[in-house]
Amino acid sequence: QSALTQPPSASGSPGQSVTISCTGTSSDIGGYTYVSWYQQHPGKVPKLMISEVNRRPSGVPDRFSGSKSGNTASLTVSGLQAEDEADYYCSSYAGNNNYVFGTGTKVTVL
């Protein structure tokens, strides 16, 4: 149950796009379509942004999109806005009713 690997930080200017990677193995990301992404502002509760690799829950802006290729999942934030500055975590189903989170990425809006 090793954590999924994310870059510690990512940044972009307002209006630009930023993509965060999340690398796992064939036992988690590569083996299932159950990858989700969460946004967490400082001192706040995490919020689901993407489920099942690329499904956006109601209320999540379409600037947020997800994808997966092999053992790596990605979250792209297009048209970056100041309120997108937060920590982002990926998560994946890992078989046998186990789940794993990523190490987290701090997104900075320059």
Added chain:
Amino acid sequence: EVQLVESGGGLVQPGGSLRLSCAASGFSFSSYWMHWVRQAPGKGLAWVSFINSDGSTTSHADSVKGRFTISRDNVKNTLYLQMSSLRVEDTAVYYCTRDLFSGMDVWGQGTTVTVFS
């Protein structure tokens, strides 16, 4: 309003026990899988435990296996986490979450567990 409210956190010495509760409201609790997720101070999210809708299937992270037990009472609409043999490294905010297609779409506000020596 869909809501999860955790309680039961506190200060405990290593080797001690605590039981966390999570009261659900605003949705059909018995229809949903549930999880516990924790976040140590200044650290990232870590999955702790899973339980299916009727409580017949559970799983736990290796780091807590044999020490923590997840359970639920679908009559009381409440999720539990029984924690024993607590260690300093179990210090964290513990969140109760609702599962939606293996994404966690509803989170409680969290309850803080501090294990101090």
